[in-house]
Amino acid sequence: MAYRVVHYINQFFANVGGEEMAHIAPELREGKVGPGMAFETAWKGEAVIVNTIVCGDSYFAEHEKEAKEQVIAWVKEINPDMFIAGPAFNAGRYGYACANIALEVKTQLGIPVLTGMYEENPGADLKDKILITPTANSAAGMRKAAPTMAKLALKLMKGEALGASCEEGYMPNGIRVNFFEKERGAKRAVKMLLNKINGKAFTTEFPMPNFDRVEPGKAIPDMSKVLLGLATSGGIVPKGNPDHIEASSASHYGEYDIEGWDRLTPEGWETAHGGYDPVYANEDPNRVLPVDVLRQMEREHKIGKLHRYFYTTVGNGTAVASSRKFAEEYAQKMLKAGVQACIMTST
Amino acid sequence: MKLELGFIKINDVQFSNECAVKDGILYVNPEEVKEYVYDYDDVKQFVKSISFDIAKPGESVRITPVKDVIEPRCKVEGPGVIFPGVMNHKVDTVGSGRTHVLKGAAVVTAGKIVGFQEGLIDMTGPGAQYTPFSKTLNIVMVCEPVEGTKQHDYERAVRFAGLRAAGFIGQIGKNVEPDEIKTYETLGIKEGIEKYPNLPRVGYVHMLQTQGLLHDTYVYGVDAKRIVATLINPTETMDGAILSGNCVSACDKNTTYHHLNNPVVAELFEEHGKTINYVCNIITNENVYLADKQRGSDWAAKLAKLLDLDAVIVSEEGFGNPDADLIMNCTKQEKQGIKTVLVTDEYAGQDGKSQGLADSDPLADAVVSGGNANMPVVLPPMDKIIGMTDYVDVCSGGHAGSLRPDGSIEAELQIITGATNEMGFNCMSAR
Amino acid sequence: MKSPNRIRIVTNNPLVKQILSDWYTVEYYEDATYRDILVKVRDMVYNGYELFTHPMAGSVKPNETMYKSIVVGTDQKGTDIDHCKLMMNALITCDKFKPTGVQYSDYHYKDFQLIDYTLLCGALDFDAIAGLSKANM
Numbered sequence: 070m071a072y073r074v075v076h077y078i079n080q081f082f083a084n085v086g087g088e089e090m091a092h093i094a095p096e097l098r099e100g101k102v103g104p105g106m107a108f109e110t111a112w113k114g115e116a117v118i119v120n121t122i123v124c125g126d127s128y129f130a131e132h133e134k135e136a137k138e139q140v141i142a143w144v145k146e147i148n149p150d151m152f153i154a155g156p157a158f159n160a161g162r163y164g165y166a167c168a169n170i171a172l173e174v175k176t177q178l179g180i181p182v183l184t185g186m187y188e189e190n191p192g193a194d195l196k197d198k199i200l201i202t203p204t205a206n207s208a209a210g211m212r213k214a215a216p217t218m219a220k221l222a223l224k225l226m227k228g229e230a231l232g233a234s235c236e237e238g239y240m241p242n243g244i245r246v247n248f249f250e251k252e253r254g255a256k257r258a259v260k261m262l263l264n265k266i267n268g269k270a271f272t273t274e275f276p277m278p279n280f281d282r283v284e285p286g287k288a289i290p291d292m293s294k295v296l297l298g299l300a301t302s303g304g305i306v307p308k309g310n311p312d313h314i315e316a317s318s319a320s321h322y323g324e325y326d327i328e329g330w331d332r333l334t335p336e337g338w339e340t341a342h343g344g345y346d347p348v349y350a351n352e353d354p355n356r357v358l359p360v361d362v363l364r365q366m367e368r369e370h371k372i373g374k375l376h377r378y379f380y381t382t383v384g385n386g387t388a389v390a391s392s393r394k395f396a397e398e399y400a401q402k403m404l405k406a407g408v409q410a411c412i413m414t415s416t
Numbered sequence: 417m418k419l420e421l422g423f424i425k426i427n428d429v430q431f432s433n434e435c436a437v438k439d440g441i442l443y444v445n446p447e448e449v450k451e452y453v454y455d456y457d458d459v460k461q462f463v464k465s466i467s468f469d470i471a472k473p474g475e476s477v478r479i480t481p482v483k484d485v486i487e488p489r490c491k492v493e494g495p496g497v498i499f500p501g502v503m504n505h506k507v508d509t510v511g512s513g514r515t516h517v518l519k520g521a522a523v524v525t526a527g528k529i530v531g532f533q534e535g536l537i538d539m540t541g542p543g544a545q546y547t548p549f550s551k552t553l554n555i556v557m558v559c560e561p562v563e564g565t566k567q568h569d570y571e572r573a574v575r576f577a578g579l580r581a582a583g584f585i586g587q588i589g590k591n592v593e594p595d596e597i598k599t600y601e602t603l604g605i606k607e608g609i610e611k612y613p614n615l616p617r618v619g620y621v622h623m624l625q626t627q628g629l630l631h632d633t634y635v636y637g638v639d640a641k642r643i644v645a646t647l648i649n650p651t652e653t654m655d656g657a658i659l660s661g662n663c664v665s666a667c668d669k670n671t672t673y674h675h676l677n678n679p680v681v682a683e684l685f686e687e688h689g690k691t692i693n694y695v696c697n698i699i700t701n702e703n704v705y706l707a708d709k710q711r712g713s714d715w716a717a718k719l720a721k722l723l724d725l726d727a728v729i730v731s732e733e734g735f736g737n738p739d740a741d742l743i744m745n746c747t748k749q750e751k752q753g754i755k756t757v758l759v760t761d762e763y764a765g766q767d768g769k770s771q772g773l774a775d776s777d778p779l780a781d782a783v784v785s786g787g788n789a790n791m792p793v794v795l796p797p798m799d800k801i802i803g804m805t806d807y808v809d810v811c812s813g814g815h816a817g818s819l820r821p822d823g824s825i826e827a828e829l830q831i832i833t834g835a836t837n838e839m840g841f842n843c844m845s846a847r
Numbered sequence: 848m849k850s851p852n853r854i855r856i857v858t859n860n861p862l863v864k865q866i867l868s869d870w871y872t873v874e875y876y877e878d879a880t881y882r883d884i885l886v887k888v889r890d891m892v893y894n895g896y897e898l899f900t901h902p903m904a905g906s907v908k909p910n911e912t913m914y915k916s917i918v919v920g921t922d923q924k925g926t927d928i929d930h931c932k933l934m935m936n937a938l939i940t941c942d943k944f945k946p947t948g949v950q951y952s953d954y955h956y957k958d959f960q961l962i963d964y965t966l967l968c969g970a971l972d973f974d975a976i977a978g979l980s981k982a983n984m
Contacts, residue, residue, distance in 0.1 A: 233847035245768040245846045247787040247829070249545075254759055254840025255679030256686075258729050258784040262757040263691055265782050266616045266727050274845055275762065275783040277776045530958035532911065567961055568976055627905055628965035628975070641969050664906040704904040704970040705849075705918075736903035736940060740933070763943060770943045774903060774936050790943070809949050812908050816948035830908075 072116035072226045075144055076105045077154040077170055079163045083123040091127035091162075095139045098123060104211060108153065111219030116226060120147055126162035129170070130320060131313070136166075137173045144174055150226045152178075156185030156214045157192060159206040164192030165318060165388070171199045181225040185218050188240065191388030196240040200225070203240050241276070289410055298376040298408035300399065302384030302392070303350065303357035303416040304342030305333070314383055316343025322382035322395040324402070327375070332361035344385030345416050357414060376408050384415060417511050418601035419651035422492065422594030426520035429470055429553040435585075437592045442521055444555060444585060452584040453557075453577045462573040464562045469802045471524075471554040475539045476799035479556055481807050482535030482833045483525040484578050484660050485549055485671040488518040488586035491655065498586060499579045499656035501637020511652035514597075516589040522552040522673055523585060525578035526803040527559040529571050529630065532810040535666035535833040536795075536825075543795040546835040548842065549673075556802045557581055568629055575661055579672070600651050600685050602694055605723065612693040616726040619695050620650070620680050621716050621745055622839075625662055625669060625733040626701040632661035633670075633733075635699065645700035645715035650681045653697070665735050665812045667789045667835040668761050674834065679841045680729050680759070695723055700745070702738040709737075713744035720754050727755040732838040735763065735789075739774040750779040761786035761836035762846060766828065772846075786837055787844040789813070789830040797823030848973040854899060856967065857888050858916035862960035863967060866978040871971070872921070882941055884915040889934035895923040898930040902937035904966040907959070910944035913951075914963040918970065 080090040082103040101109055101118040109118060122140055129136045144152060152174045154167035164186040171182040172195055185202035186192050193201055202221060204214040217238040224231060231237050233246040250257060257274070264271040289295060306314055312323050330337070333354035340350040340357060355361040358379065366372045380399040384392070403411060425440055432443035446468035454460055471477040489498050494513015497506045524537070537549045544550035559577060561570045603611060624633040626641040633640045635648070635658050648657060658675045681697070688694040698719050700712045720728055728749055732742045739760070746756045762772025762785055772788065790813075808819040813828035820826065829835050836844065848870065855872040856863060859879040867873055876884065885902055892898050897920035903909075904916075951959075968975035 233845075235847045241847055243769060245762060245764040245772060245788045247791050247844055247846045249843045250845045251843065253679055253683075253843050254784045254786055254837070254845065255683040255729075256840070257845075258680065258757045258759050258840050259683040259687055261782050261784065262618065262727055262729055262755065263687070265755045265757065266618075266692075271782060273781055273783045274785040274847065275760070275772065277778055277780050277783075278771060530962070531952070531955040532907075532958060566976075566979070567958065568965070568979075625906070626969075628967075628969040629962055631905055631962075631966065631969075662906075665908070669906065704900045704966055706899055706901060708970075709901070734906040735908065736906065736937075737901035740901060763940070765943045766945065771939065774940045775933075809947070810911070810951070810955060812906070812911055814947065814949070815945070816950065 071114060072150040073119045074116050074151045074153060074222070075147055075149045076101065076108070076118045076121045077140070077152070077167065078103055078121060078123055079166065080123060080125045085123065091125040093125035094128055095122055095124040095136055097143050104215065107211060107215035108219045111216045112223060115223060116151070119149060124166065126160070126166055129166040130162050130315065130318065133169070133317065137170065140170055141173060141177050144180070145178055149180065151222055152180050152182045153218065153222055154184040156202065156204045156211070156218065157190060158204055158208055158210060159187040159190055161191050162320070164190035168192035168195040168199065168201065175199055183218060183222050183225060185214050189390065191390050193240060194388050197243050200239045200242065202238050292372050293370050295373045295409045296376055296407050297363065297372050297374070298403045298411040299358060299363070299379040300411055301358050301379070301381050301414045303414055304340045304383040305338055305350070305354050305358040305381050306341045308337055308339050310339065310341045314341045314381070316341055316383060317385040319383040319387045319391065322380055322399060324378050324380055324399065326377055327360055327379055328377040330360060331364050333358060342383045342385055342416060357416060359414065376403065376406060378406070417649040417651050418599065419511050419654055420514040420597055420599050421654060422514060422516045423519040423596045423598070424516055424589045424592050425595045426518050426553060429521055429555060431468070431470065435588045437518070437589055442518060442588065444588070449581050449584050453580045456576055456580060458569070458573040459577045462562050462565045462569050463577055464560045466577065467558045469556045469558065471539050471556055471802055473539055473551050473553070477539040477802060478536065478798040479524055479526055479554065479802045480536040480805060481526060481528065481533035481803060481811070482537055482666065483527070483529060483574055483663050485673040485833065486523045486578050486582035487673050487676045488521055488523060488582045488589070489656070489676065490516050490583065490586035490590050492516050492590055496655065498583050499659060501634065502576060502579050502659065507636050509652070510655035510657055511649050515655055516586070516592065516594060518586060518589050520553055522549060522554050523578055523582040524549065524554045524556045525559060525574055526556055527574070528807070529574065529663065530567055533807040534663040534811055536811070536831050537833050538795055538798060541796050541798070543793065543832055546829060546832045546844065548834055555585065558803050571629060571661070579659065600654070602650055602688070602696060608693050608695060612689065615691065615693040617695050617724055618684060618692040619720055619723060619725045619728045620684060620697045621720070621728045621730040622697050622699045623730065623732050623738060623741055623745070624658065624699055624701050625738065627704050630663045631734070634659045634661055640701050641703060643701060645698055645712050645719060647719060648697045648699050650685070650694065650697050653678050653681060658699070665789070665830050666833045667830040668734060668786070668838050670733050670837070670839060671834065674837060674839060674841055679839050680731055684729070695725060702734060702741045704737065709741050709744060713741060713748050716745055717748035717752060720749055721752055725754055729757050729759065731759040731840065736774050743775040743777050743780060746780045747777050757782040757784065759784045759786070759838055759840045761838050762788045763790050764788040764846070766790050766792050784840055785845050786840065786842060787829070787835070787846045789828065789836045791829040793827065793829050795825040849971045853921050854918050855921055856916055857884060857919050859884050860914040860916050860960050860963050862964045863916050866964065866982050867973070870973070881909055881913050881915045884917065885934070885938050885941055888917045888919055889938060891919050892930045892934050893926060895926045896920050897924050897927065898933065900970045902934060903940060904970065905962060907962055908944055909941040910947050912959040912963065914959050916963055916967045
């Protein structure tokens with residue numbers, strides 16, 4: 070009896086269309102579709118894809134809750150031995166969808182899951198929670214990715230113990246596993262040293278923990294002259310959220326004008342953040358974005374001036390890489406406008 | 417300095433009335449060895465008895481508790497004696513001329529030093545793959561102390577007993593024609609620059625565990641706790657200039673065998689003259705006093721700079737606080753433009769999820785790992801035990817009930833001698 | 848031996864108390880566990896006392912031995928971030944090891960005391976063996 074697998078792919082790999090079809094809601098198809106063929110070929114009959122779920126990347130991003138609910142409902146009924154998503158290569162929203170839907174299936178239904186994507190894909194943030202096979206950064210990598218994923222998937226279906234990440238083809242997930250290399254450590258060390266000396270690439274066997282330390286900037290001696298910027302990951306947006314900043318896993322940030330606003334009012338502003346109880350922020354948005362206090366400080370000459378544009382996004386489940394990207398961009402805007410210091414509020 | 421190593425391949429070891437090597441078989445008269453070993457005051461005074469045994473690869477034999485493993489070697493030409501500072505107190509500089517090696521044989525000292533004791537070697541079964549000494553023909557000396565002997569006196573006595581035995585057995589190969597001769601030569605500073613003007617200058621920062629009883633290393637007989645970082649020719653280590661006085665931890669302490677067969681030295685020599693100019697070793701210690709750690713790493717950096725090194729390999733020994741030395745050595749070298757590769761092991765917890773090193777720094781971007789020492793292993797019972805299994809539960813890596821009634825052992829990998837060696841002796845790693 | 852001025856030995860090791868009290872200021876915490884000593888010293892370091900020896904001396908594991916001696920300063924010099932990190936990592940490392948549940952006998956205790964004592968002596972340049980002889984041990 071072959072193992073039964075459900076495969077999740079996006080509109081592009083299902084040949085439905087490109088970006089213009091990214092809004093389609095989840096569809097349940099019989100058997101394999103698109104890249105599913107590569108998996109089945111690799112499995113040589115030991116496993117088959119009984120159903121494929123096709124979902125638009127934008128749909129998942131904007132209706133994550135509904136998408137998850139639908140997929141879970143289908144997978145629960147099909148009751149497969151395995152759930153595979155992607156591989157997503159470097160497609161950010163696809164990778165995010167694959168990783169999150171796989172995690173949801175694992176958490177809700179306890180079925181073994183696997184996905185694959187490029188190491189820098191924002192979805193790879195979840196590599197400690199689900200197994201993710203590292204792939205090339207474009208679909209040209211399918212020829213290599215599919216057999217690796219297929220082999221690993223079969224092991225998971227059979228319940229076999231997994232070896233080390235580099236042996237089995239999954240992103241290091243924080244669980245160290247011993248295994249035997251072909252060469253002894255001293256030889257590997259000398260090889261690594263030669264590569265390092267000659268400016269060639271090498272891979273450390275023990276990655277140092279990433280503390281992501283930031284050098285503190287110089288202290289500002291006199292705040293009374295400073296143009297102060299304001300930013301938040303608490304999701305404060307104009308009422309109605311005109312730019313549709315997502316309640317979780319934000320794909321962009323907003324830049325809004327508070328010129329003339331002495332304080333934020335519940336009529337004019339709200340929170341888009343889906344990760345905390347919005348009641349208090351909606352009642353008084355100053356609780357998250359302290360415009361009222363800063364206006365007071367302006368009047369008292371404790372600060373020079375509050376910059377008219379503030380930058381906002383939703384921090385809930387947003388990929389570290391995305392957050393970094395947003396801030397790099399709007400920090401430049403602030404600098405251009407002459408902002409000398411910035412307060413970032415977070416929730 | 418130039419040394420020829422003459423490897424005499426030993427395919428079998430047998431006890432006999434004579435001491436000889438014939439057709440690749442090493443014949444040893446244990447009585448003669450014992451007589452020689454006892455011809456030394458410390459041994460006479462403190463070691464009540466030594467019983468000899470042989471353990472061969474593939475046999476269902478477990479040796480425990482293991483103190484040290486030593487390879488039998490002898491000087492054939494050139495100044496000094498093997499294990500300078502120990503044998504006959506001679507301290508002449510070694511590392512040149514010719515040395516014979518009984519390749520494939522090893523002397524293993526076993527028996528209690530303290531109430532808890534480290535180290536286990538399985539000659540077959542799943543445990544055998546984790547220790548290099550399941551592949552050597554082991555002449556085991558199980559020692560027992562005279563009643564009332566102090567631990568430190570006894571440690572020294574057993575250490576000397578093992579070294580004397582290995583030296584005596586090594587002498588058996590003195591007049592035997594080696595099967596293979598390999599030459600190792602490092603050049604002086606000026607000579608090296610002239611001969612290899614375009615090759616990167618590489619050194620080996622060799623960290624030695626030097627902390628106290630069962631945690632010591634000796635260089636020409638000197639307790640390495642007492643030294644400041646200094647230079648040593650790689651070939652000197654092949655003659656036993658650096659010796660083990662340590663038993664803990666079994667998995668990541670360097671036995672004398674490891675010092676004699678230093679894999680970093682060997683691999684650097686493989687590339688010497690081709691892709692690198694292997695200049696020398698810098699030995700430094702791993703003291704407990706924080707200022708010593710700072711002084712030691714500063715000094716190693718100073719020496720590396722003086723020698724105009726382009727890169728170094730840094731190897732570690734032991735658990736816990738040496739991680740601080742490792743990182744200090746790394747960052748100080750890197751900050752002065754000398755590239756580093758570190759060799760270490762990890763204690764990532766039984767589930768592999770914990771942070772494996774006690775210290776870290778982003779500059780340590782090139783690390784070779786000897787594996788997770790906390791990994792649980794189950795070792796099946798062996799038909800024969802050489803030594804005693806009384807200590808299994810209390811060894812590092814053991815726990816209450818480690819030694820099961822049927823003789824099998826459930827413990828962490830760190831209980832196996834040499835399992836996660838931090839000089840890169842083994843193929844095992846972790847990801 | 849290193850000067851006893853301005854330093855103290857924080858320990859739960861009776862052997863250390865017995866032999867080194869004649870020479871150094873020994874703060875002996877009889878009922879403290881290995882971890883308790885680490886926590887005590889961590890708090891001292893956070894409060895600005897200087898750390899002189901590495902908290903994880905020796906390769907005998909935290910769940911193996913019950914004795915720990917650490918040398919700390921007696922003057923508040925200001926908090927050293929690196930020493931704080933050291934103590935933090937020592938506790939993280941200690942907690943990695945599962946309790947072994949082994950029942951030790953008297954000679955086990957004595958041997959662990961001896962090892963901790965010699966590690967400390969090594970750090971202080973104190974003649975460990977002479978100390979033992981003087982105490983008739």
